Amino acid sequence: MRPLLSFIMVVAILGGVQLYMTHRPRVVAYQAEPDAVAEGEFRLEVTLSFAAGPDPFALELEDAPSLLVLFRGQPVLHRTNAIPGGQVIVSDPVDGIVQGQNEFFVQATCANDASLTANAIRVRILRDAVVIAEQTFWSEPGEAIQGALNVTVPPESSAEATVQE
């Protein structure tokens, strides 16, 4: 009796699996809509409250960025030299900004002598010479500044952009 019962159970389980496999809903590949490129000329401005320099603890100082801004994984700004405080660093034009969500990753390291204090970095995005987004990032003393500026760009040039803090 027991072998027969086991056989029936095995058949039921395997049959069930087979039935599910043949009738499960088909997975359809999601076709991402290409983002619509936002109209206008975009410009990025970065101002440091401190003297930036290459990371004093980098393995290779030559490649260590003092200032780095990434947009869609690509560097928009990449400096490895010392940058004096107060100087406005510009990237103009910034291509590839789309309607809707855009994210800029910002990183800056302090030159060693400036690292005893908290430091700030101001990031501004301009569209056709009008500021549409700005944000300030702060670091703890001795630490690099790292942050992400999330800006939602409207389709029309005249509409205001929003920044997610």
Place this chain on the structure above:
Amino acid sequence: MLKCIGMAGNRSGKSSNAKGLWRFALIIATVGISCFSVTCAAEQNRVGIAVCSTTQVADFVRQVVGDRWEVQSVLTPGSDPHTYQITPADVQLVKNATLCFENGLHLEGADWMKNLAADAGKKLVTCTDRIQPIMIEEEGQAVPVRDPHAWFDPANARIYVLNILDAVVAADPDHEREYKARTELYLGQLRNLNAWIIKQVNALPRERRVLVTSHDAFNYFCKAYGFESAAPEGWSTGAEVGAGVTPASRAKAIESIRKFGVKSIFVETSVNPEVIKQMASEAGVQVGGSLYSDSMGPPGSAGETYLGMMRENVLTIIQALE
């Protein structure tokens, strides 16, 4: 009958005891062989012997080479590199070395590590190469001397480690990736240490950032973290450069203690504490504790690594001065 059973029982007890003993011996033998083969495997994987002058240098080398090299230090914890006298055992140690490492900038009094390596015909790596030294003007000396205690700034510790990396990779290029990976990880730890020290020091009011120690070992630390420094013994504890406590240097240090209103002064693990204790009682201040200076702590102590040594020093300084 009873006797017979008893004997039989005894015999079977003996045989099970013997079996247990055999089993125990077998386990011990297996564990022993495994341990021996693990040790042998680790030793077989070793590509060289690094002989270092000081405990700090040995720790930096260990961070880069891991278990790939055997790392030896000529100085033991608590020894003074300025006044150290080499022994026949040191000569033998250096003879077996693949590479030798020193701090440099004459930390090793009368260049004893340079001489040891030269006599044995071994390549010597100077860890302070490419470091911008602090120049000290010593009383009675015509020209300023270069301060050898560069490791007290973690940014300089990075240069020590990179000099070690270059030398090790040149000696064993097959394991370059491995050495670089360890170095990168350690540099991250130095970065964290630096940020942590800044956070701790920032909690101390600026006017209390005065460090009075036995000998002038903390200039790099003071420069990096905004302290004033004073020491009665000058940059070396040895007489080879005319160092040692003079009545003038002692008076100057006591004057600094009074001028800055210092609350505590510090003894060092590798220097005789008597001078500082006498000065503390003379100036009416307390001894704030013992700092690791030219040598790290013994195995098992918090100061047995560079990171631990720096952390302990900072905690001792902050607690005594706040």
